[in-house]
Amino acid sequence: WLDKSRLRLIAGGAASHDSTAYDRAVVSPGIDPATPLVQNFIRRRIDMIGELELAYEACKCPIIGITGTNGKTTTTGLIEAMFQGAGRNPIAGGNLGPAFSAIVRDSAAADVAVIEISSFQLERIRAFRADIAVWLNFAPDHLDRYNSLEEYRAAKLRIFENQTANDHAILHADEEIPGVIANKLTFSARTERGDFCHRDGWIHFRGERVLEMASTQLTGLHNAENLMASMAVGIAWGLTPSECVPGLRTYRPLAHRNETVGQVRGVRFINDSKATNPSSVAMALESQSAPVILIAGGKEKGFEFSSIHPLIRSKVKAAVLIGEMAARMKEEWTPLTACHRAETLAEAVACAQALAVAGDIVLLSPGTSSFDMFKNFGDRGDQFRALITALTQQNQQHTL
DSSP: TTTTTOOOOOOOHHHTTTTOOOEEEEEEEOOTTTTHHHHHHHTTOOOOHHEEEEEEOOOSSEEEEOOOOOOOHHHHHHHHHHHHTTTOOOOESSSSSSSSHHHHGGGGGGEEEEEOOHHHTTTOSSSOSSSSEOOOOOOOOOOSSSSSHHHHHHHHHHHGGGGTTTTTEEEETTOOOOOOEEEEEEEEOOOOOEEEEEETTEETTEEEEEEGGGGOOSSSSSHHHHHHHHHHHHHHHHHOOHHHHHHHHHHHOTTTSEEEEEETTEEEEETTOOSSHHHHHHHHTTTOOOOOEEEEEOOOOOOGGGGGGHHHHHHHEEEEEOTTTHHHHHHTTTSSEEEESSSHHHHHHHHHHOOOOOOEEEEEEEEEEEETSSSSSHHHHHHHHHHHHHHHHHHHHHHO
């Protein structure tokens, strides 16, 4: 295919030392700017943009951009479903869906593009502007790429830098977000200081009940905030609350996000493999009312887990630890709960099953990324689901 297109493929070490003159380079957001490949282009002062900027140049419809440490994919899906339920024609993609550059060809026929945006994608924007920009939350993450939390936060804040006073910003009410000049709508499930709040199982908009959580397929305060942010987008767009509700009620949770994958002898197994930072583990633990056997650990990303120590102490009956971070997590958590190490996920599941009794929950919520042992968080979650499916089948055979 490359030969037929008269394209040249330069791979491996040759790419890092290529001296060809180019008019422009488009950098994949997954490539760290510190790599020799990118540094080669920087040294030669070749014009360089990211995939997000490239797609923006070709986009023919308004854009809703969603960023934040946790909840981006769920909120992007909720907003897409909300617009569909209201009879609009959205296109959706970005960080964890089809790339913006892959769906932008359909933008001329779309009412709006709903784009999940990571800090990596925002690093190289120039003119990119979201008509509605959503800031869900901020928590420590990606410290294997950024030198500090401040650098990580600054990358995310770029989502607002090109907005005008005619645009809209959807903001978490409990966070200080500097320099936003767009029209603001705010939300919080933990306080009542936002335009949207959560009370008595209902989402309220400026004091009025607008959506009962039990009428949706989502649970937990973190998902209440994802729903609030989505409704705020709808209001900013011009929808009424009643127009927002039907699509939000039909949305189904995505895999690997607090997903129950089986029950064996009264023990419920939950796959939260998407939990790749401490704050997402906190959200998962806060959602549980039964004792938890926690399977955690993975790639060393420089995280501190002190913020979730109270939850480990109060919610976690025992922890089974895997991956590069297992030794450090065991040292930190041993004063808080019983800790066990496992070399493989299968060994971790077997250990957790042996520790659990009827009424307990075995929760895979790793708290860091998966690349030390798996292809990605989806592969990790799929392997966990397969192990629990096998356990379920074995249990059924024993009871026949």
